[in-house]
Amino acid sequence: MLCEICRKNDATMHFKQVFEGAVREVHVCGECAAEKGFDTHLPESLADFLFGGAQQPAEKIPEDRACRICGMRFSDFKKASLLGCPNCYETHAAELVPVIRGMQRGMEEHKGKFPASARVTAEVERLQKALKEAVAAQNFEEAARLRDQIRAARETPDAEQQPAGRC
Template sequence: MLCERCQERPASVHVTRIINGDKTELYLCQECAREMQPQLNFSIPKFLAGLLDYEPGLEVKAPPAGERCRECGLSYEQFHQTGRLGCPDCYHYLAARLDPLIRRIQGSSQHRGKVPRRAGGNLRVRREIERLRAQLQQLVEQEEFEKAAQVRDRIRDLENRLGEQGGGQ
């Protein structure tokens, strides 16, 4: 598909605008999207800043005004303006403000991505055990003790397999 603006280059940017319920879609090339950015009124730092300011029902104590990452010197205010952290240590030093933000955006502050089939055997088994424990808890609450016993036995089998492979904690 060609860019809807210049009709020359392939479109690689899809912009959807919804204004007062009216939806408009644009398919633009990189150059036209860059030229139109002020008109589109979208930037990643502004988007992140909007997320940072939106905290309904969430009370987070702001770090003291002078608190900064001890490694790179980045302050939370600087992160708020740019939407970028300075180094991996910023997560530790600014955790009081970053954890709630990451939870709100991602749903969790702990990575739960895919596990490679070849290398992730133990991790896959541990996740299966976690899932089964949650299921076991539900079954006990529902007083389905026969099914709960089967799930309990499956958990034990998986834990034994982990122990044999040396993949315990």
């Protein structure tokens, strides 16, 4: 495929532009791309892209501490994208937090699920405690109401999932 600008050289760079739902592709050679100001430098690896690689100024490079349990250094993590042991999270916390925040794009709240049975169990325990307090205070009408709530909670199907709160 020829360069769409000079129509002489082979196109070695391919750009896609999406604007208001329309996709436009441009195929250019390296010379024309440089003349037009396209960034022709790409990171050598995904790790360099994520962690800054050699582009990071020397004064910002943190001390490459080794985990006291497994000996893994943060530089090893950058190469393998895996930590060696649970203690690595503590050893390399200062370096990991910005990386994880970047991957999560600011979402610091867990939005997962937990079993409905756990929610029901916690609710039943709370109601049973209130029931004991009502009986001890001889508030039998309240105790009867709480007893009925406990029965209703225990009859709730456990199959449904409920969203979790903050971690």
